[in-house]
Amino acid sequence: MEVRYPAVAGSFYPSGDALIEMLEEFLGDLGEEGSDRRITAGVAPHAGYIFSGYTASRTYKTIFEDGLPETFVLLGPNHTGLGSPIAVYPSGKWRTPLGDVDVDSEMARAIAKLSGIADLDEIAHKYEHSIEVQLPFIQYLAEKAGREVKIVPIALGIQDEEVSEDLGKAILEASKELGRDVLVIASTDFMHYGAMYGYVPFRARADELPHRIKEWDFRIIRRILDFDVGGMFRELREMGHTMCGPGGVGTAVVYSRLAGALEAELLHYTTSYEVSRSTDAIVGYASIVFKR
Template sequence: MKRSASHAGTWYSKDSKTLSDMLDKWLYEAAMDGTGPKSKGPIRAVIAPHAGLSYSGKTAAFAYAGVDPDAVSRVFVLGPSHHVYLDGCALSRCSVYETPLGDMNVDAASVALLKATGLFGDMDLAVDEEEHSIEMHLPFIHKVMARKTNGPFQIVPILVGSLSPAKQALYGRILAPYLAASDSLFVVSSDFCHWGSRFRYTPHDPQTPIFKHIEDLDRTGMDLIENLDVGGFTKYLQTTGNTICGRHPISLLLQTMAAIDMRKSSEILASDRSSFSIQFVRYAQSGQCLIPTDSSVSYASAICCMR
């Protein structure tokens, strides 16, 4: 069964040349930009936004620009569920995902192993095609992986529900061997603050411009993610209510990293240092909120490397 590129033509161009040229431009500009932190090793995971590409594509490119396709044979894509309630995670029933740039095959073996745990549900085709959080990354994945010279690659789409901290830790232990494998790349799909009355989220400090208050709010959460502080990130979300739509996939990534560290040697644990580092490499907003009737969505991209 094939999942169609259901958001092509609305959320991004369905014309393959137009889309390809746009992605090339953004990836080139990101690669040539010298202002952000640089990866110190192969990128093992990225966090990037999933809004319409005309809004978030430039930011997402900073996450993907440093990925080495020859180091990757499996791409796990973790996206939040916007339209159906889940208290767990779900796997695609499709074997192929369509993009305007070409099709990508799903890693049936990995899906079967995850399914065998008994902890993953199924996405039916309608749910799969309605959800945009995974699809918006597929053009970037196809474009970057098209440079791969040493064999094929496959994808593992995972829809992440509203997980409790205990379930985040449980799924993190299940996914840990896959993130630990040197040929895996994890893509974590998330926008950051959705501010405005249409999002039912309008906190601000009257002494600070609204857009600056939003950025300060986002960067507090980003700092906790960079510090791999999943407990602190959970408390931050509870305290601020920040509308980070991919908060559960982000927390799941942090729990997966923590599970890997628990499997590492006592030397690493004794040093109190994680095997991983996360760096945010780009932050942007869809527009500057100046008055209470304005609205915006924030976008942030991060790269994760093994130390």
């Protein structure tokens, strides 16, 4: 069976016991696993855990306390440019320092079949970190629940409204066709500011920068909370915003809307500045869930 080995263990997140210790610190306030299953989708960041791990943990804590699904459909941007533009990982296992998690191959094939744009492709995922960094949270919580969950990783090299509508519908139709209880995770970071990203859209005093970046991010977040995919992409274009995973977020919104979600909640927001205290480069991070 094909195994996708970790590409960023020991860099974006720790290996070995240090990973468990970090997850326990992030999730020290974790409650009991719930059974409501009102949550249809979540948004979580994918930077190094030292910067965005706590924010990501808020998404997973809330999901756990609502109830884990059978299958997580994980959408992340393709930073490497390898492989298919819309790449659904077909089958096998993904490995992290916490062990292996199975790919839901039936669900993967159904999404690719029902989508007008997606391909079954492993290459796009080989070195990509945006989905990998989500897995230790999922594995940790599955262990807490005493059961296994599966994943369907989807890497997006093209991100627009058309992709969001296509994939959101395909995921819903596939879940119905297979009778599968699924939850969508959109892996994204928000504003990327600074010369190292080749992006300085405005000038501000160093002490004003984090506030300005938060303002820009919240223009996008408000659209997400309103389930407004078109408005989100319009704001991104008008602002020249550098959110890296809008296609996954758009897919999560479309899927949630079709699955009967009625509300969205911002759980946590922060920036890398809170840790680095550097204004040379700042990235925004948000944790969001959508509920029926």
